[in-house]
Amino acid sequence: xxxxxxxxxxxxxxxxxxxxxxxxxxxxxxxxxxxxxxxxxxxxxxxxxxxxxxxxxxxxxxxxxxxxxxxxxxxxxxxxxxxxxxxxxxxxxxxxxxxxxxxxxxxxxxxxx
Amino acid sequence: xxxxxxxxxxxxxxxxxxxxxxxxxxxxxxxxxxxxxxxxxxxxxxxxxxxxxxxxxxxxxxxxxxxxxxxxxxxxxxxxxxxxxxxxxxxxxxxxxxxxxxxxxxxxxxxxxx
Numbered sequence: 001x002x003x004x005x006x007x008x009x010x011x012x013x014x015x016x017x018x019x020x021x022x023x024x025x026x027x028x029x030x031x032x033x034x035x036x037x038x039x040x041x042x043x044x045x046x047x048x049x050x051x052x053x054x055x056x057x058x059x060x061x062x063x064x065x066x067x068x069x070x071x072x073x074x075x076x077x078x079x080x081x082x083x084x085x086x087x088x089x090x091x092x093x094x095x096x097x098x099x100x101x102x103x104x105x106x107x108x109x110x111x112x113x
Numbered sequence: 114x115x116x117x118x119x120x121x122x123x124x125x126x127x128x129x130x131x132x133x134x135x136x137x138x139x140x141x142x143x144x145x146x147x148x149x150x151x152x153x154x155x156x157x158x159x160x161x162x163x164x165x166x167x168x169x170x171x172x173x174x175x176x177x178x179x180x181x182x183x184x185x186x187x188x189x190x191x192x193x194x195x196x197x198x199x200x201x202x203x204x205x206x207x208x209x210x211x212x213x214x215x216x217x218x219x220x221x222x223x224x225x226x227x
Contacts, residue, residue, distance in 0.1 A: 033215075040220070040221075041218075041220055041221070042117070042204050042206070042218025042219055042220055042221055043156070043204075043216075043218050044218070045215045045216065045217075048215070088155075088156065099144075099161075099168075099211035100146075100158050100161060100169060101158065101216065102158075103148075103155055103156040103157075103158075104155065105154075105155035105156075106155060106156075
């Protein structure tokens with residue numbers, strides 16, 4: 001079973017601060033996705049990274065895929081209350097025809113005004 | 114597009130009762146996924162379908178759980194008999210392609226088994 005460990009599990013910060021959350025595994029993934037989930041709703045895709053070492057930016061969010069495709073990070077600059085939510089990483093199994101995502105347990109971020 | 118539709122949004126039932134959760138995927142999406150989310154275990158894949166055919170049901174916890182997809186626009190997840198440990202939020206998701214395709218999640222069904 002491929003596991004994804006996310007850290008920290010909980011994070012509470014003030015508006016304007018920067019933060020980084022991590023997603024780590026001992027397994028290699030062919031791609032990795034980051035989702036954000038708000039209370040009472042399903043997760044919504046933020047980004048997909050495919051290439052080892054890849055960096056993608058989405059406004060104030062920066063996503064990086066590790067060179068070995070085993071880990072990823074999400075950095076948020078100048079966090080805002082609207083960034084509050086559960087951030088989930090999900091890795092796609094490498095190879096084979098059986099496609100599915102393995103999700104981490106998530107980082108619950110609270111940005112206080 | 115209305116997105117993925119799930120019903121009911123909330124279900125409260127007593128142990129031993131049958132529970133049926135329903136999902137309508139986004140039109141044209143070939144893949145449908147059923148997930149369960151709890152605080153302890155996070156978001157777990159239960160089963161997924163491709164073109165209405167179950168591909169991987171290794172995440173289905175036990176024989177009390179069953180899922181069907183009779184056509185491209187409807188799927189059900191049934192628990193019979195239900196137990197308190199089945200209490201969780203159940204999500205349905207659909208995607209157009211496999212691989213790096215985005216999964217679109219429904220709003221979930223919050224199930225409470227007393």
